[in-house]
Each structure stands twice: as structure tokens, then as C-alpha cells.
Amino acid sequence: MIPFAYQRAGSVAEAIAVAARPQSKYLGGGTNLVDLMRETIEAPAHLVDVTGLSTAIEDTDNGGLMVGAGVRNTALAEHPAVRSRFPLLSRAILAGASGQIRNMATVGGNLLQRTRCAYFYDDAARCNKRAPGAGCDAVGGFNRIHAILGASPACVATHPSDMCVALAALDVTVHLDGPDGGRTVPFGDFHLLPGDSPDVETVLRPGELITAVEIAAQPLAARSTYRKVRDRASYAFALVSVAAAIEVDGGTVRDVRIALGGVAHKPWRAHAAEAALIGQPARSDSFRHAAEAELAAAAPLSGNGFKVELAARAITAVLDDLVEERA
Amino acid sequence: MDLVINGKPVSVDVDPRVSLLDLLRERLDLPGTKKGCNQGACGACTVLVDGERILSCLGLAVQYEGRSVTTVEGLAEDGSLHRLQQAFIDHDGFQCGYCTPGQICSAIGMAAEARRGLPSFVTADLDGDPVPLSGEEVRERMSGNLCRCGAYNGIVAAITETFAEDVR
Structure with missing residues (x-):
């Protein structure tokens, strides 16, 4: 792991201001990012810890839920409103990772874990995510676990999240804040298909921070x-x-x-x-x-x-x- | 930075790169917590932070400032083993022993989760009632702790016996 500076943000505004420095990354539970830093796939110069921000799950005026990006996966799966009104979301979260990882991982971090495969971790392999333009060794390699829909010759990796599959089935809005102000993105538009640039996985702009995930009321769920x-x-x-x-x-x-x-x-x-x-x-x-x-x-x-x-x-x-x- | 380890206040100056695991093992002379895969796959490094089980290899030590960490060294009280430690001995819940501290810390956190009603992937309903720890529930909830000796039968027996009375 290369040296980096660590700072715990006390507010969203502070986090965004601090992350305006070059090569900054927001840190959630660290369950993916710390591992990728240890593998030198990610090498930020500044880590801005946002786990203390937006940790509430609140009812919205129209009967939905506003889930803070810092909410831990376990807390979301366990919340009474999620268990009763959105059981697919509880079930999906509980199907993911392990008990320890769910206690660490945040909602925002779950959305931002890297879409990845074994070749992505293998620095002896070609990977367009690690080195754009290098090629993809998975396409002609061991691709049993890889994508069957929406892939491109540049990348055939699959998104690893279970929680995000449940969110994709619901009416969900991702709330963002950043250097140019706040905006919202429909969940279905947040993640990107690989196309020619699989290293770009979401519509997040530089310095933008996920602050919340809003789940609309949906009796069907x-x-x-x-x-x-x-x-x-x-x-x-x-x-x-x-x-x-x-x-x-x-x-x-x-x-x-x-x-x-x-x-x-x-x-x-x-x-x-x-x-x-x-x-x-x-x-x-x-x-x-x-x-x-x-x-x-x-x-x-x-x-x-x-x-x-x-x-x-x-x-x-x-x-x-x-x-x-x-x- | 200040934190509490096994009930004792500790003050350390730590590089941001240092994991909570390495802080415990290399700086604080607490090698009970084990480094297996160092990438979140094996569970050997499981510790309790404010009572919740986490993987100390994936946590940066600086993230745990002000928190209370319990390792396997902190479970015995007044010279007596924690009841789960004794149950691991009684049920032969290990062979080489390398995964054992993580198994034990994980199981203590896991039992608290089940007591407070956190469902698991195999829990039939999501009503939030305390979940009795059947063998199936223990195997699912402990799936983040690998034992490459394959002592799972003894591990599951030790855990189910220890916590059987907690949730009925």
C-alpha cells in the first residue's frame, strides 16, 4: 500500500471540500477499497472517511425510505420497515458477503464496489479496467462466472453486489452531492455497462459523494x-x-x-x-x-x-x- | 490516537496504512488475532468492536479511534475461560487452531445478532424475533469463518451448545 493521508469528515460539506484535492477517495467500510489499495489497484493519496455521515434510515413524506449512505449493510437488512415493506432487500443483503463484512460495509460503498473478476486482481493478466486499452484475458480465458448480458469485448466482468440487485428491482433514487452541488440519479442509470471504457463504472463525477439512497413506496414489494x-x-x-x-x-x-x-x-x-x-x-x-x-x-x-x-x-x-x- | 483494547485504554501513534489487525499483532503484542488471507476471505482476523464482529484485516486502525475492541485475549474473566472457549475444548472444535480465535470472536458477535432478531439468509421469516441457533443457522451465519482443517462439526457443536439457552 502506498502512503496516503487519512481524514475523517465531520460533515458532507467538509468531505466534499477535502476530497477536492487530487487523487482523493471517499472511504466507507473499506471492505473493497482497502483490499484494492493493498493490491495497489487503487492508490489514492487522500482518504476521506465518510462513515460517520448520513447514517439514518428515515421515512419519507410519500411513504418511502431515505437510507443514508453511511448506513451499514446489516442495519439496513435489519430495519423493521425494510423487513416488512421491502423483504427482497433484506433477503438480498443477507445473501451477500459474510456477517463480519455486512457489519462493516456501507450502503454507499456497496454501490461503489468495483465490478471485477479474477483477472482484474491478477497483475500478470490483461485487464481493461486496470489498464484501459490493455485487452481482456477473461474473454478467451476462464469465464465461467462472467457476464451473459450487456457485456462488451472490452470487459465481461459481473457486478458483485446482491443489495444492488434488489435496489434495481425497486424505484430507487441515488442522492449525490459534490463540488457543483447536489443532484439525483435514478438507480438504473447509476451504474454503466462496460462499452469501450469498462474502467468507468458509474456516472459519478469527480469529487461527488453518495449521500443517500431513496426507496419509493411500492406496495408491490x-x-x-x-x-x-x-x-x-x-x-x-x-x-x-x-x-x-x-x-x-x-x-x-x-x-x-x-x-x-x-x-x-x-x-x-x-x-x-x-x-x-x-x-x-x-x-x-x-x-x-x-x-x-x-x-x-x-x-x-x-x-x-x-x-x-x-x-x-x-x-x-x-x-x-x-x-x-x-x- | 486513543482506543480501548480488551477494556484497557491504549494510546498509539499509527500510520494510516496500518490495519487494525497489524496494530493488534505487531504493535500491541496481541498475536491471538490471526492473519490468514489478509483480504477478507477467511475470517481468522475477526474481532469485536463495540460488541460487533468485524474483519480487522480490512479495517484501517485509524478508523477505530475511540472504539472499544475485544480480541480473543480479552474473553477470559478472572482467570476462567469464556464459556465458548471451554466448549471449543470440550467439543474438539479445532485441529491446528489457527482459525479458532476468529471463530470464537465471530460466534460471540453472531450469537448477539441472533438474540436481537437479525435474520439470516436461511431464516424462514423476517419478523425480527430472536432466532434460535439451529445447526443450519450457525453454518450460514458463520460462513465467513473458514477452517481448513475441517473441524466444522466440533465448531458447530460448541457454538450451538453454548448459545442454545440464549434463544428458545
């Missing part, structure tokens, strides 16, 4: 869940994960939300599957058809073709569980 398929029972990244919520009226799908993890460079909202389901009978064959509509765009690599069928089955199973009230 009371009937929701999260399923994660992985190589071992716990403490592993998703091969495929599904966050879903559904509203059924008289056997017909009135509204549905589906997002996928483990399949793309960003949390993947399954818009095509949702569109294919609205107004259809709430049955397995409709769910399977909708899943196939989403996965028609899948472009698997040499080692991850199994993910296409796995995702189709996972989507179908999760929706089956929800309408049969097993989840």
Missing part, C-alpha cells in the same frame, strides 16, 4: 424475495441471482419487477421479462416465456453458457414461489 444460486451454500458470489416482486389480481399479473445479479456488468433490470408478463396469467409457463424473452439477448462466452438456462429456471422458480406464497 411487500410480496417479494431474492434467490441466489452459487457454487457453495454461503459466502460466494452469485452465478445467477433474482430479485422479484409481483402483484397478481384474479390470476393475472398486474405488475411485476425482476432484476438479475451475476449476469452483467451492472445490476440487470429485466425490462423485457416484465413487459412480457404484464396482463398474462400468473403461471409457470408465462414466467418461463418471460424469462426467455429477457434472455433472448444473452451472449454467453465459452465457459458460461449454463447461465442462460440457469437464469431462466431461477426467474421461473422465484415467480412460482411468490405466487404460490412459498416465499
Whole structure:
């Protein structure tokens, strides 16, 4: 780890002012950033600790939740309003990382963990994230865990977050503050697909800080869940994960939300599957058809073709569980 | 900076690069906390901060100014082992012992989480009631602590026996 200066910010304004220095980074729980600094993938000259800022979870006027960026993952999963109104979010967080890491990691930091794969960590490998333009050794390498949707020849890594998959299925707004003032970004627009510049992973501008994540009221979400398929029972990244919520009226799908993890460079909202389901009978064959509509765009690599069928089955199973009230 | 380690106030001057783990082991002569992977994958470095389990390898020491850290060295009271330490001995919950301090600190934090009603990935409902620690719950909640000797059966037995009475 190269030397750096550390400062704990006492306010958002102070954090933004301090982070205006070149090569500054905000520090949350450190569960990703400290590791990347130790690997010299990240090498900030200044760390601005923002974990003491915006640590509240508050009801909004319209029945939603305002979640401070400094809220720890455990605290969000545990909050009574999240457990009762957005169970898919509690379930997703509890499916991620380990108990120790969830106690450290913040909500803002979860959004900003790097989209990454083993080649990203391997400094003997080519990686366009580490060295833009260098090439990608994953495309022709061991790519069993890599992306099947929205990837590019420049990068096939997947976004590692479980929490973000649940957020992608909900109506969520990311609140930012920065040198040029505050703004909000819809969650679905916050993370970027790799395109030609996979080193750029979000729409954050230099010096901008996530201050909160706002979750809009969504009665549909009371009937929701999260399923994660992985190589071992716990403490592993998703091969495929599904966050879903559904509203059924008289056997017909009135509204549905589906997002996928483990399949793309960003949390993947399954818009095509949702569109294919609205107004259809709430049955397995409709769910399977909708899943196939989403996965028609899948472009698997040499080692991850199994993910296409796995995702189709996972989507179908999760929706089956929800309408049969097993989840 | 000032912090409290195992109940005792400590004042140290520390470079920002130093992890909480290295502060404990290299500066404060508390080598009970172990360095396994040093990248957050194994759990050997687990300590309790204000009662919550965290990975000391991924924490910068400077982030813990003013906090109260408990390591495996701080669990015994009046010369008697913590009841979970004794249970690890009784159930043969280790072979080489390298993961043991992390397992024990993690389990103490984990039991407190279950008592206060934090669900896990395998908890059936999210109602927030205290969660009884079945073998399945312990295995899920302790998945961040690896034991490469494979002493898991003894570890799970020690933990479930120790905390069985806490949540009924």
C-alpha cells in the first residue's frame, strides 16, 4: 500500500471540500477499497472517511425510505420497515458477503464496489479496467462466472453486489452531492455497462459523494424475495441471482419487477421479462416465456453458457414461489 | 490516537496504512488475532468492536479511534475461560487452531445478532424475533469463518451448545 493521508469528515460539506484535492477517495467500510489499495489497484493519496455521515434510515413524506449512505449493510437488512415493506432487500443483503463484512460495509460503498473478476486482481493478466486499452484475458480465458448480458469485448466482468440487485428491482433514487452541488440519479442509470471504457463504472463525477439512497413506496414489494444460486451454500458470489416482486389480481399479473445479479456488468433490470408478463396469467409457463424473452439477448462466452438456462429456471422458480406464497 | 483494547485504554501513534489487525499483532503484542488471507476471505482476523464482529484485516486502525475492541485475549474473566472457549475444548472444535480465535470472536458477535432478531439468509421469516441457533443457522451465519482443517462439526457443536439457552 502506498502512503496516503487519512481524514475523517465531520460533515458532507467538509468531505466534499477535502476530497477536492487530487487523487482523493471517499472511504466507507473499506471492505473493497482497502483490499484494492493493498493490491495497489487503487492508490489514492487522500482518504476521506465518510462513515460517520448520513447514517439514518428515515421515512419519507410519500411513504418511502431515505437510507443514508453511511448506513451499514446489516442495519439496513435489519430495519423493521425494510423487513416488512421491502423483504427482497433484506433477503438480498443477507445473501451477500459474510456477517463480519455486512457489519462493516456501507450502503454507499456497496454501490461503489468495483465490478471485477479474477483477472482484474491478477497483475500478470490483461485487464481493461486496470489498464484501459490493455485487452481482456477473461474473454478467451476462464469465464465461467462472467457476464451473459450487456457485456462488451472490452470487459465481461459481473457486478458483485446482491443489495444492488434488489435496489434495481425497486424505484430507487441515488442522492449525490459534490463540488457543483447536489443532484439525483435514478438507480438504473447509476451504474454503466462496460462499452469501450469498462474502467468507468458509474456516472459519478469527480469529487461527488453518495449521500443517500431513496426507496419509493411500492406496495408491490411487500410480496417479494431474492434467490441466489452459487457454487457453495454461503459466502460466494452469485452465478445467477433474482430479485422479484409481483402483484397478481384474479390470476393475472398486474405488475411485476425482476432484476438479475451475476449476469452483467451492472445490476440487470429485466425490462423485457416484465413487459412480457404484464396482463398474462400468473403461471409457470408465462414466467418461463418471460424469462426467455429477457434472455433472448444473452451472449454467453465459452465457459458460461449454463447461465442462460440457469437464469431462466431461477426467474421461473422465484415467480412460482411468490405466487404460490412459498416465499 | 486513543482506543480501548480488551477494556484497557491504549494510546498509539499509527500510520494510516496500518490495519487494525497489524496494530493488534505487531504493535500491541496481541498475536491471538490471526492473519490468514489478509483480504477478507477467511475470517481468522475477526474481532469485536463495540460488541460487533468485524474483519480487522480490512479495517484501517485509524478508523477505530475511540472504539472499544475485544480480541480473543480479552474473553477470559478472572482467570476462567469464556464459556465458548471451554466448549471449543470440550467439543474438539479445532485441529491446528489457527482459525479458532476468529471463530470464537465471530460466534460471540453472531450469537448477539441472533438474540436481537437479525435474520439470516436461511431464516424462514423476517419478523425480527430472536432466532434460535439451529445447526443450519450457525453454518450460514458463520460462513465467513473458514477452517481448513475441517473441524466444522466440533465448531458447530460448541457454538450451538453454548448459545442454545440464549434463544428458545
